[in-house]
Amino acid sequence: EVQLVESGGGLVQPGGSLRLSCAASGFTFSSYSMNWVRQAPGKGLEWVSYISSSSSTIYYGDSVKGRFTISRDNAKNSLYLQMNSLRDEDTAFYYCARTLSGSYGLDVWGRGTTVTVSS
Amino acid sequence: SYVLSQPPSVSVAPGKTARITCGGNNIGRKGVHWYQQKPGQAPVLVIYYDSDRPSGIPERFSGSNSGNTATLTISRVEAGDEADYYCQVWDSSSDHVVFGGGTKLTVL
Numbered sequence: 001e002v003q004l005v006e007s008g009g010g011l012v013q014p015g016g017s018l019r020l021s022c023a024a025s026g027f028t029f030s031s032y033s034m035n036w037v038r039q040a041p042g043k044g045l046e047w048v049s050y051i052s053s054s055s056s057t058i059y060y061g062d063s064v065k066g067r068f069t070i071s072r073d074n075a076k077n078s079l080y081l082q083m084n085s086l087r088d089e090d091t092a093f094y095y096c097a098r099t100l101s102g103s104y105g106l107d108v109w110g111r112g113t114t115v116t117v118s119s
Numbered sequence: 120s121y122v123l124s125q126p127p128s129v130s131v132a133p134g135k136t137a138r139i140t141c142g143g144n145n146i147g148r149k150g151v152h153w154y155q156q157k158p159g160q161a162p163v164l165v166i167y168y169d170s171d172r173p174s175g176i177p178e179r180f181s182g183s184n185s186g187n188t189a190t191l192t193i194s195r196v197e198a199g200d201e202a203d204y205y206c207q208v209w210d211s212s213s214d215h216v217v218f219g220g221g222t223k224l225t226v227l
Contacts, residue, residue: 035216037162045154045162045205047216059214062120095161104209104216105152105167112161 002026002108004096009113016086016117022079022096022110030074033057033099035106036081038092038115048094049081050104063089086117121210123219130225131196139222141189141206149208151189153182156221157202165204166191193224201226 008020020036036048049070050059058070069082079096094113097106124142131137141151151169154162164173166182169189179194193200206219 037216037218044203044221045156045207045218047218050216061215097162100152100164100167103150103152103168105150105164105207106154106162106216107164107167107173109161109163 002098004098004108004110006094006096006110006113009094009115011116011118012086013119014087014117017082017084018086018115020081020083020094020096020113020115022081024077024079024098027098027108029072029077030054032101034072034079035097035099036068036070036079037095037097037106037109038090039095039112040089040092043092046092050099051079083115086115088117091115091117120213120215121208121217123206123208123217125204125206125219125222127220128223128225130227131193132227133196133198135196137193137196137200137224139191139193139204139206139224141191141219142187143189143208144187146187146189146208147185149184149210151182151184152207153180153191154205154207155200155202156205162205196224196226198226200224 005023033052051070067085098108100107153166156162169184170182
């Protein structure tokens with residue numbers, strides 16, 4: 001079964017850091033580009049970051065550029081999001097999502113992990 | 120940056136057809152993807168590249184894209200279709216994935 005499982009969420013103070021992980025299984029992780037997408041409470045979907053299969057290409061959303069870092073370890077079938085200088089507005093549910101081959105559609109999503117930034 | 124506009128809500132009676140629009144400048148030149156998100160669940164891809172359906176998605180779901188508007192059409196709407204729906208494109212000018220604001224589909 002194709003599956004993505006996020007972990008690492010929690011409560012952090014403004015200005016703090018957190019590292020999210022996403023464990024992939026059921027497919028050849030190294031063949032797919034991946035994304036992080038977040039959803040603030042009661043709000044819509046917001047794309048956070050993209051990383052190509054070989055990590056050669058990385059993109060960030062404007063609201064997180066310079067603060068968040070996406071990375072992956074294909075040997076461990078894992079995707080990561082290092083979040084620094086966290087702000088209240090980063091409070092959200094964070095999903096990892098697989099990119100559909102040949103497009104920028106997102107065909108597999110994890111269940112997500114909650115990040116709360118609050119003092 | 121590229122902006123996608125969706126109506127906040129659409130209501131439809133069971134058995135009828137729901138149409139959810141997604142507006143964007145020359146969106147017809149882009150590939151549009153649609154997601155369904157039910158409360159407390161992760162989004163699910165229901166249409167990719169304007170009109171293709173992933174395996175397991177009912178044929179009642181279809182899509183079209185032309186000019187400045189893409190449309191998700193749900194035929195013979197069922198109570199279980201009640202959800203939030205999001206359109207999404209890739210904006211090559213900014214190298215960003217862009218989501219629409221979402222449309223809440225209510226089945227009357």
